[in-house]
Amino acid sequence: MTARTSAESTRDIPEATVARLPVYLRALTTLSESGTITCSSEDLAQAAGVNSAKLRKDLSYLGSYGTRGVGYDVDYLRYQIAREIGVTQDWPVVIVGIGNLGHALANYSGFRSRGFRVVALLDADPTRHDEVVAGIDVRPFDDLEQIVRENGVAIGVIATPAIAAQDVADRMVACGISSILNFAATVLSVPAGVDVRKVDLSIELQILAYHEQRKAQVEPA
Amino acid sequence: MTARTSAESTRDIPEATVARLPVYLRALTTLSESGTITCSSEDLAQAAGVNSAKLRKDLSYLGSYGTRGVGYDVDYLRYQIAREIGVTQDWPVVIVGIGNLGHALANYSGFRSRGFRVVALLDADPTRHDEVVAGIDVRPFDDLEQIVRENGVAIGVIATPAIAAQDVADRMVACGISSILNFAATVLSVPAGVDVRKVDLSIELQILAYHEQRKAQVEPA
DNA sequence: CTCGTTTTGTTCTCGCGTTCACAAACTCCT
DNA sequence: AGGAGTTTGTGAACGCGAGAACAAAACGAG
Structure with missing residues (x-):
């Protein structure tokens, strides 16, 4: 095994692990705030709601940041995960x-506290343009390109009705945005190289309903 | 293979498939509204953003609702999926x-249109109790048990700050709620038999940030 | 009625993710 | 210094899900 630079060490983290790293990060922050200096994989796993073997394997993809017989230094590990995810830097975000x-x-305060800075709120409806939300004034959707260019925005959030979402996505991609968080209830098609994550409130409820129905079927009270 | 009753046919649907059924349901609704009578697995797969082999395999868990050489009857399939998920019935929901x-x-209109009926809005803060939101008046959190009992509520939504979420979950479980949709940024611990789904806005952004960082590393402009 | 075309339902294979289990490594106590 | 106890990091086995590929079934033309 050859020595690796820190740039090279960021290779090949499985997607499932990437999705859990933010959970570990939050658990570590909570531990740190409660004054904990070190923790075992068992402690952290419990705080994150996973089992300890999975946690250790996940962390092993980042490197060897623990000490056998001791555990992990909370602040050190927290920094390493934050760096790996990229939340040590500032991410400008637009919300449409x-x-x-x-x-x-x-x-939502959880954005800013994790390095995401909302640089603009955009809406196509002109009647909203005099509004000020969270200290940011709402601007016309057509300002998108200018805002993206001036702020170096790479991440866009779509919170429009489903009917408008694809158009918004197309415009975002045309401006150079390459990561989209989509709350609209529709499937977006985007070119390769653009990442889309979907959050769909009603789908989550429907999944719960399915399981709920199963429970009722098995044991009819 | 023996003949199966419709109750028995609802066995053993993989979790990954369950998570996609609501997507198919929405795609079918869109197709139906645009006047489409039948569609092939290829058509539906495209509308749902998956490949057709996966779609057919998913549908095969529900039964044989297609016709070879023809495709699927849009409304018929839509009903079958809705029944399987359980959204043909009415699900009372509380939001805390x-x-x-x-x-x-x-x-959010997407709840009601899919069979979810918000029966109560609850908040621990007394200053909110005179408010009326979406035509429903906000009631004290302590009314939870009564509301759950009177309406047969099985699904609860937690939209509180993280610090309060575990308490709310405990109270929900104590009242008999067995499915929880959690928007609070914390890991809930609940007894076996209770389903929890988590929606975490900042985690989604962090996952995007990770990939965004990777892109920037590979091709530094 | 028969044959070609279309499309479903299913089998098979492969890869990823999870979990177990254990060796390696570190601390502490005597 | 040495041994007992603890905890990490990882190799190996296992199970689930994705995708390719194909057989079975329905339709339509002649």
Whole structure:
């Protein structure tokens, strides 16, 4: 095994692991705030809601940041994960669609505290353009390109009605945005190289309903 | 292979498939509204953003609802999937935590249109109790048990700050709620038999940030 | 009625992710 | 210094899901 630079060490982290790293990061932050200096994989696994073997394997993809017989230094590990995910740097974000959900997103403190800075709120509806949400004034959707260019925005959030989402996505991609978080209830088609993650509130409820129905079937009270 | 009753046919649907059924359901609804009578697995797969082999395999778990050489009857398949998921029936839901996100959820039309009926909005903060959101008045959190009992609520939504979420979950479980959709940024621990699904906005952004960082590393402009 | 065309339902194979189990490594106590 | 106890990091086995490929079934033309 050859020595690797830190740039090379960021290779080949499985997708399933990437999805859990933010959970570990939050658990570590909680531990750190409660004054914990070191923790075992068992402790952290419990805080993150996974089993310890999976946690250790996940962390092993980042490198060997633990000490056998001791555990992990909470702050050190936290920094390493944050660096790996990329939340040590500042990510400018635009939110398009300032309805109920857009409001909630704009006000969500969890973004800013993790390195995401909402640089603009955009809406196609001119009657919203005099509004100020979370200290940011709502601007016309047509300002998208200028804002993206001036702020170096790489991540866009779509909180529009489903009917408008594909158009918004197309415009975002045309401006150079390469990661999209989509809250609209529709399937987006984007060119290769653009990442889309979908959050669909009603789908989550439907999955719960399915299981709920199963439970009722098995044991009819 | 013996003949199976419709109750028995609902066995053993893989979790990955369950998660996609709502997507197919929405795609079918869109097709139906555009006047389409029948569609091939290829058509539906494209509308749902998956490949056709996976779609056919998913549908095969429900039964044989297609016709070889022809395709699927849109409305018939839509009904079968809806029945399988359980959205042909009415699901009473309570939402706890009427902050920005709670407001957005209460107003979200996608719930009602898929069989989910918000029967109550609850908040621990007394200053919110005179508010009316989406035509429903906000009630004290302590009314939870009564509301759950009177309406037969099985599904609860948590939209509180992280610090309150575990308490809310405990109370929900104590009342008999057995499925929880959690928007709070924390890991909930619940007894076996209770389903929890987590939606975490900042985690989704962090996953995007990770990939975005990778792209920037590979091709530094 | 028969043959070609279309499309489903299913089998098979492969790769990823999870979990177990254990060797390696570190600390602490005597 | 040495041994007992603890905890990490990882090799190996296992199970699930994705995708390719094909047989079975339905339709239509002649």
